[in-house]
Amino acid sequence: MKKILSIVIALIVLGIIAAVALAYAPFKPTPANEELPADWKAEAGRGEYVMRAGDCMACHTAKGGEPLAGGNGIHSPMGTIWASNITPDKETGIGNWTLDQFRAAMVDGIGDHGQQLYPAMPYENYRFMKESDIRALYDYLQTEVKPVKNAVEATSLSFPFNMRFGIRAWNWLALSGESKFKPMSGDDQQIRGQYLVEGAGHCAACHSPRTALMAQGGTRLSDSSFLTGGEVDNWSAPALRGKDSRVQKWTTEQIAAYLATGRNAHAVANGEMAMVVEHSMQYMTDADLNAMAKFIKTMDGQAAEATPEKLATPGPRSSAAPAADEAGxxxxxxxxxxxxxxxxxxxxxxxxxxxxxxxxxxxxxxxxxxxxxxxxxxxxxxxxxxxxxxxxxxxxxxxxxxxxxxxxxxxxxxxxxxxxxxxxxxxxxxxxxxxxxxxxxxxxxxxxxxxxxxxxxxx
Structure with missing residues (x-):
């Protein structure tokens, strides 16, 4: 028994030494995953659209605060994490950030001073975004958003979560290899939906289970636990795939309608999903909503119904009581x-x-x-x-x-x-x-x- 205990203690000590060594090893930022011309410019409106697709507003805007000026408290099992100011204010925001620093935050979870960001920032998912979308978002935040001077309260978690060097070791274990998006074998609409769901939409942050290390159990389609259900802030995020998924019983058009409006013939969005609809999904184009719905419906090889190019505009609804089915x-x-x-x-x-x-x-x-x-x-x-x-x-x-x-x-x-x-x-x-x-x-x-x-x- 003493021998086993000695081995366990030795392994723990070696693990701590390895974690510290890794934490202080030279950081090598992930390079851009897309080559762009030196004079590349995003088309008008693309940066704001990426911001909406990434749901930046929901986290980085405090209740009653200025848009994107930070100060919103994000509850986690480790404690409250305060979302940063991402307006171009040079003192309290990201006005002095370079594109390389911004990419490092989006892809590697590294702040402008080299500090590890807490994974409430979903860089586990944003790392699958194309360089052109990251660049468009950076340009939008730097040139189109109003700078707001707002010094956000510093995140102060209890020991050992306040020791940020440990996140470097966590990243080594949690991040799923290369950051390049890997398209499924499908048509252009399915691949577009996959890209939005895996990347900017960061759906896995809520709808995938968490591992013992609090990492997402699945971040991309090839992961078996991807979108099989999770929990966030005491709310259950239902499974989007699998034979027991109720969402898979919806039509593709019903999924798209839920994303666009937070409601369909079966459900009404609550909790975190209501915020996603409010700040993000309602601003997406019909083409992208249909693409996301088709990907969700067909990700495991299922057939999907054709959807109209334009989502139907809901009209007045009757409140007549639907009849019970056989089960009810x-x-x-x-x-x-x-x-x-x-x-x-x-x-x-x-x-x-x-x-x-x-x-x-x-x-x-x-x-x-x-x-x-x-x-x-x-x-x-x-x-x-x-x-x-x-x-x-x-x-x-x-x-x-x-x-x-x-x-x-x-x-x-x-x-x-x-x-x-x-x-x-x-x-x-x-x-x-x-x-x-x-x-x-x-x-x-x-x-x-x-x-x-x-x-x-x-x-």
């Missing part, structure tokens, strides 16, 4: 009976939810999401569902769908026992198959919501 018929019949001995969860649903989501659990297409087969309802972690029940939610307002639909929260109306019963009913009704929810789970989420709201009340 028993639940719908039970709810319609309104029997006095109906289980608590069903009674709570009938009193508070059925007016919008109906006894069929189908909701109203593109207005109120269906609960039957809903990825958030069926998630391994019920916390996102409980959060929505307790504090409510609202749909993202976009140019295509400007109406802001709000679901009230029930924290003040329902007890932990009632919320647990309701959530359990949702996860088992209409043919759904997911685990029960306990009062203790509800209590934990309620306390988390109250703690997060406390600073706002204090202001």
């Amino acid at each position: 018929k028993a639940t719908a019949t039970m709810l319609k009976s309104a029997a006095p001995d109906m289980p608590l969860g069903a009674r709570v649903y009938l009193d508070n939810c059925a007016a919008c989501h109906f006894t069929s659990g189908k909701g109203s297409p593109e207005i109120f999401p269906e609960l039957q087969g809903n990825p958030m309802v069926l998630g391994k972690d019920a916390s996102p569902l409980l959060s929505v029940i307790l504090k409510g939610t609202s749909s993202t307002m976009t140019e295509r769908r400007p109406m802001n639909l709000v679901m009230q929260g029930y924290a003040d109306r329902l007890t932990d026992n009632e919320v647990a019963a309701l959530a359990t009913f949702l996860r088992k009704g209409w043919g759904n198959q997911a685990s029960d929810v306990s009062e203790s789970q509800v209590s934990k989420v309620r306390k988390h919501i109250e703690a997060a709201a406390a600073p706002e009340r204090a202001q």
Whole structure:
């Protein structure tokens, strides 16, 4: 036993020595992956479009702050990471950055002073972007964005995460080899979608699982865990691929509509995805939205339906209750009976939810999401569902769908026992198959919501 312990200690010591040696080894920046003429200029509007595709606004803009001026707190298991000012202000922003320094941040996670950037910055994904897009984004930030003087609070994590030299060793283990984009075997539309999903869109940052090292479990199509589901800030990011993926049951056009507006016939975007739609996806062209949808739908060789060149402009929708299907018929019949001995969860649903989501659990297409087969309802972690029940939610307002639909929260109306019963009913009704929810789970989420709201009340 002592011999085994000695070997383990020796391996740990050798690992620490190797990590430190690697951290202080000379840094060799990743070279540009595309040769451009010396006089190359991006076409008008391309840099701003890349900024939208990369969702830079969501992270680098604080609530109530100036666009891209930083100060937004990004929560992570290590602590709060404060997003930097990326306006061209020379004192507090990136006004003095060279193109090489900017590329190093995008591709290698290295700041202007050679410091390691925390991987809340998704350089694991941005490193697949073409040099022309990185250059266009750099030119846009330097010449078209208004400089804002805003000194952002320095990120200060607890030990050992405050020792940034360790990120150098993390990068060595986590980054997936070369940074060059590797196109799939498909048509131009699929390859364009792949490029946007893997690179600027950094979809894997949320929709791929995390490894023991907190690296993305899959960053590109060739990785088996790529887009198989993940978690971010207590929200479940559903699997986009695999036989159990609900998204794969949507049509290509429905996927594109969800990206563009945050809603379709099956779902309404919440949490982080709502922010992605608000700040990024709604600004994408129909061609790129269709390309991303087609890639998602066909990445594992599935066939995809043809999509129109222009996404349909949604018109007024009927709120007529859709009928229950075969799997949901028993639940719908039970709810319609309104029997006095109906289980608590069903009674709570009938009193508070059925007016919008109906006894069929189908909701109203593109207005109120269906609960039957809903990825958030069926998630391994019920916390996102409980959060929505307790504090409510609202749909993202976009140019295509400007109406802001709000679901009230029930924290003040329902007890932990009632919320647990309701959530359990949702996860088992209409043919759904997911685990029960306990009062203790509800209590934990309620306390988390109250703690997060406390600073706002204090202001």
